[in-house]
Amino acid sequence: MLGEGIIQGLVETARNFFGSYVEKDRLTTVQYPEERNELPEASRNFPFLLFDGPDPEAGLRCVACQICEKECPPRCIHIEKSKDKKPDFVGKPQAYPAVFNIDVSVCMSCQICVEVCPFDAIRMDKVYELSTDDRFRGLLYTKKELAKSNEYYQQIHPVEAAETDERRVKEAEEARAKAAAAEAAAKAKAAAAAAAPPAADASTNGAAAPAKPAETKVTPQ
Amino acid sequence: MRDALLDRDIYEPEEGEIMEVAMGPHHPSTHGVFRMDVKLEGERVIKLKPVFGYLHRNHEKIAENGAYLSAIPYTDRLDYLCSMTNNWGYVMAVEKLAGLSVPERAEYLRVIVAELTRFQNHAGLIGFLLQDMGASGTPLMYAFREREKVLDLFESLSGARMMCNYMRFGGLRVDATKEWLDEVRSLVTRLPGFVDEFEALLRANEILLARTQGTGVLPRELAINASVTGPMLRASGVNYDIRKVDHYGVYDRFNFKVPLGEHGDVYDRYMMRLLEMRETVKILEQALRDIPEGPVMDPKVRLRGLRPKPGEAYGRIESPKGELGFFLISDGTGNPYRYRVRPPSMINLTILEDMCLNHNIADVVIILGSVDIVLGEVDR
Numbered sequence: 001m002l003g004e005g006i007i008q009g010l011v012e013t014a015r016n017f018f019g020s021y022v023e024k025d026r027l028t029t030v031q032y033p034e035e036r037n038e039l040p041e042a043s044r045n046f047p048f049l050l051f052d053g054p055d056p057e058a059g060l061r062c063v064a065c066q067i068c069e070k071e072c073p074p075r076c077i078h079i080e081k082s083k084d085k086k087p088d089f090v091g092k093p094q095a096y097p098a099v100f101n102i103d104v105s106v107c108m109s110c111q112i113c114v115e116v117c118p119f120d121a122i123r124m125d126k127v128y129e130l131s132t133d134d135r136f137r138g139l140l141y142t143k144k145e146l147a148k149s150n151e152y153y154q155q156i157h158p159v160e161a162a163e164t165d166e167r168r169v170k171e172a173e174e175a176r177a178k179a180a181a182a183e184a185a186a187k188a189k190a191a192a193a194a195a196a197p198p199a200a201d202a203s204t205n206g207a208a209a210p211a212k213p214a215e216t217k218v219t220p221q
Numbered sequence: 222m223r224d225a226l227l228d229r230d231i232y233e234p235e236e237g238e239i240m241e242v243a244m245g246p247h248h249p250s251t252h253g254v255f256r257m258d259v260k261l262e263g264e265r266v267i268k269l270k271p272v273f274g275y276l277h278r279n280h281e282k283i284a285e286n287g288a289y290l291s292a293i294p295y296t297d298r299l300d301y302l303c304s305m306t307n308n309w310g311y312v313m314a315v316e317k318l319a320g321l322s323v324p325e326r327a328e329y330l331r332v333i334v335a336e337l338t339r340f341q342n343h344a345g346l347i348g349f350l351l352q353d354m355g356a357s358g359t360p361l362m363y364a365f366r367e368r369e370k371v372l373d374l375f376e377s378l379s380g381a382r383m384m385c386n387y388m389r390f391g392g393l394r395v396d397a398t399k400e401w402l403d404e405v406r407s408l409v410t411r412l413p414g415f416v417d418e419f420e421a422l423l424r425a426n427e428i429l430l431a432r433t434q435g436t437g438v439l440p441r442e443l444a445i446n447a448s449v450t451g452p453m454l455r456a457s458g459v460n461y462d463i464r465k466v467d468h469y470g471v472y473d474r475f476n477f478k479v480p481l482g483e484h485g486d487v488y489d490r491y492m493m494r495l496l497e498m499r500e501t502v503k504i505l506e507q508a509l510r511d512i513p514e515g516p517v518m519d520p521k522v523r524l525r526g527l528r529p530k531p532g533e534a535y536g537r538i539e540s541p542k543g544e545l546g547f548f549l550i551s552d553g554t555g556n557p558y559r560y561r562v563r564p565p566s567m568i569n570l571t572i573l574e575d576m577c578l579n580h581n582i583a584d585v586v587i588i589l590g591s592v593d594i595v596l597g598e599v600d601r
Contacts (some may be wrong), residue, residue, distance in 0.1 A: 005425030012422045013359060025411075028366050040377035042395070073283075073523060074293035085346070110294035110386045116525055124380065 040158055044124035046104045047113055050147040054109050056147035058086070065096040068113035068122055076106035077113065092175075102146060104130065105139040120164050139218035222296040236457065237262065244585070245583040246275050252349065253596030257573070264581045269574040273567070276600040284560040289315055289527045290388070297549075299562065300598040302345060305338040305375070306540040308388035311389040313469065314536030314547035315390040319529035327392040328471045332508045333405065334375070335388065335538075336501045340412065341371040343452075343494040343501075344419070346593045350491060351423060353590040360422060364412035367415050370408055377401060391522030402509065406490040407566065409505045414490055416498050424495070433488035437576040437588035440485060446447035447572045451543025451565050452497060453592060456482035475507045528555055542566050542593050562601055566594040 020026040030037055051059035052137030064081040080099035087093050113122050125148070154161040245256035254275035260268035280299065284292035296311045297304035316323065323331075348364030348514035372382040378401055379387040379394070379588025386392055393415055396451050423429050439449070444457040454461055464472040480496035482489030489545045529551040550559040577585045 002427060005423075005427050005430070009422045009426050012418060016363070016418075026366075028369060030237075040373075042377055044378040044380040067525075071288065071291060073287055073294050108294055109381065109384065110297075111380060112290065112294065112386075155454075 014081050017203075023025055039126050043109055043126050045109050045128065046107055046125050046130075046141075047102060047146070048125045048148045049123050049143065050121055050123055050150055050153055050171060051102065051147050052150055056144070056149075059146060060143075061119050062100060063121070064097040064100075065118070067116050067118070071112055071116045073110060074106050074108050076103045077101070079102075095142060099145060100143040103139065104141055105135070112131060120168060123153055123157070123160075168189060169205045222286070224480045227231055234291065239267065244580075245272075247390075250591070252594055253598055255594070255599070257589075259582065259585065260425040261582060264583075266577050266580055266582060266585060267366060269577045269585070271570055271573050273570070273596065273599050278601065281560050281562060285557055286554050288525070289529075289557065290524050292557075294384065295385045296385055298597055299601060300540065300542065300545075300566065300595045301383060301563065302595055303338045303342050303395050303541050304383055304385045305334040306538060306545060307388060307471075308385065309335055310536055310538045310540065310545045311547045312388045312390045312536075313538060314534050314549045315527070315529070317534035317536055318532060318551055319390065319527060321391045321522055322459070322519055324392055324516050324519060325471075325513050326396070326515040329512040330393055330397055330517060330580075331388065331509050332470055332472065332475075333397075333505060333512070334378070334385075335375065336504050336508070337405070339541045340351055340498055340501045340505075341368040341595075343417075343498050344368050346541075346590075347419070347491065349427075350487075350587065350590040353586050354429065356423065357430075360419070363415075363422065365411070365420060374401070374405060374408065377404075385468040389401040389518065389522075390527070393517030394518075396517045401536075402512065405505070405508050409502060409509065412502045413499065416495065416502070420495055424492075431489065432584075433491060433591075434486060434586065435484070436487045436580065436584050437591065438484060438486045439576055443572060444485065445577060447568070447575075449543070449569050449572060451539070451541070451569065452493040452595075453490060453543065453569050455479065456493045457485035458483055463544055467537065469538060475504045477503050477507075487587055487591045494593075526555055528553060533559075537563070540565060542595070542598070543569055557577045562598075564601065566592075570594055570599060584600070 016026060045071050050061050051057075052061065053059040059179040064079055066079050066081070069075075069077045069079045078099065082098040083117075085093040085095050109124070111124055114124055150161070150165070154165075157167045222440060227294055242259045243256055244259055246254040248256075253511060254277070256272040258270040258272060259266055278298070280295055284295060287295075293308060293311060296307040299307045302525045302591050315321070344364040344367050348361035351360040352358070375385055375387075376382045376399055379385040438459050439453065441457045441459060445459060450461070450463075451455075458481055463469070465479055477500045480493055480500065482493055532549055533548070533550040533551045535546055535548045537544055539545075544563065545565055546563035548559070548561040548563070549557050552558040572591065573592065576588050580588065
């Protein structure tokens, strides 16, 4: 019968229309500014820099190794290394970024900076509604705007943050144990050198060993 | 004044007079920025020239200047509806080039995400095709409702809905959790019902049949000669599916059929997508049943600073639009010496004129819609 196909289609539309009153599955949209869907944990858009403790400047994990700058596909990261150094979380003196800028109008949210970062210093944020009326300075994020606390990271990516924290605690312990072992070994060597006859003391081996512990000294956080 | 307007000669084209129209680049039915220079005699198309390049973004040169890793997020932006299959094609070429192996679980997850991509691409395409035909809104809304569920899964797996950047040479970036797989399973059980609904909506509609049957016929020989691939080739009755021909990944372990058309018209191409959606559900069910435990990334692979031995490799997969190939030449340095994409959309588009000749101008829109193009891939 001519028109049968059209009626079949209309029945389907009617089923969907009336179904939307009873089945939740058929109603999929939300009233956006008032209602918001929660983003999944893995969700990502733009990178931010992590810092430990209360001070964003002192606790910044980034050591300005510039790996992310080199690996970033659209080259949206700009880093300038500092001249001086400060101790990192295991107490090793490290450089820090004097300038760290991300142009989010260039960033393509690919997460490669996060993957290549060996210091867990850069992570992906979940913020949206970032529109601004200043298209040059407003979308160029500096170190100050990028630095966000570890607590914030734990809040937006709980599972990932827990894993990272666990690993970092382990790494710090290992580094401390290693430093302590090195110190003990150096002390033992120095003691052995002191006990040895004066002829051995003049050798370069004995002279270099006691100088070592000063470099690997542990500074607590 | 009014009399003067009435007295003016109304322009009437003479018999055999030819009118040239530029359809696009801002025409809403061109799926992006694409132009067709059409020569018309009355409403009949006598010549058609596709003009593209409006969305050219220098993809191949950018990839040649970057490391092997940094090209992966750019492949997302080729066919921006199917980033997962684009990733797969590229990483497969790199894996061949560098001789890398992929863990079993990663292969299964690749099949799962690729088939979900195929499903959402076909659903979206049918929605757009019906929209072009004048079924404003409703079919597209139904298609997008289902597509959104797949994209939500992609977001919870990879972090982004469309620009997934999920695959890596030697495996995948992150493993899927048990909860994620359960969510996919519950979605897959609901998908056949959606396909039924979608099919009942318009398949037997008399208007649709009148508009699509016998329109834009692509003969079998021409399809082969023009190296058309994908559902378009199969709608013309050629049994060629790279999943069956190459058995890449773990596709040889799944039992599925390849739907074939008979007439090669717009209706066959439309039905081809509907039938493929059903087969996709079958593959998904089998993959979700058989997926093994284990790692998803080969630990020996160096993602950063990969330097394959000098040589060349061609990786190809059956993307939802056809054969998507990536050709790479390595000269032993950290970035490819030559990088070339074989985009299915563009090659399927080259025979547009042959399909459109002697049709009405209104049919050109639905013939173009049935080709399934994404301009990000055509222009690169």
